Amino acid sequence: MPIDRTYRDTWNVDVKTKSYDIWIAKHAEGEIHGSIVGIHLESCIGCMKCVNACPTSVFTILREDMVVVPTNERDCIFCMICEMVCPTEAICVDKHVGSDDTLDSLLGNV
Ligand code: SF4
Numbered sequence: 001m002p003i004d005r006t007y008r009d010t011w012n013v014d015v016k017t018k019s020y021d022i023w024i025a026k027h028a029e030g031e032i033h034g035s036i037v038g039i040h041l042e043s044c045i046g047c048m049k050c051v052n053a054c055p056t057s058v059f060t061i062l063r064e065d066m067v068v069v070p071t072n073e074r075d076c077i078f079c080m081i082c083e084m085v086c087p088t089e090a091i092c093v094d095k096h097v098g099s100d101d102t103l104d105s106l107l108g109n110v
């Protein structure tokens with residue numbers, strides 16, 4: 001089950017941790033961790049592809065659950081690689097937070 005990409009408008013913040021918010025919804029199962037980089041924990045299979053791909057080490061693994069959380073979401077540079085590599089579509093990055101030229105900057109095109 002992929003992440004609900006409307007969650008920032010349709011789910012509610014249940015807990016605010018010092019790193020990120022945790023979202024829940026009455027109409028849906030599970031939790032989404034993160035507001036800039038959201039991960040639907042029930043969709044994550046702990047494959048580590050996002051952990052290995054992220055250039056700014058946004059993700060950490062919860063070993064007891066074998067799922068990934070966006071501990072350093074404020075370091076996201078909106079390259080969108082994590083969404084591309086995730087096999088279960090568990091991740092939704094808020095592209096609107098980043099500037100339009102973030103990827104160009106990453107690639108050295110500006
Ligand atoms: S969009 Fe890029 S920088 Fe942001 S969490 Fe995903 S891989 Fe990391």
Ligand code: SF4
Pocket residue numbers: 039043044045046047048049050051067068085086087088089090091
């Ligand atoms: S790539 Fe997707 S399934 Fe794999 S650890 Fe990251 S969020 Fe979980």
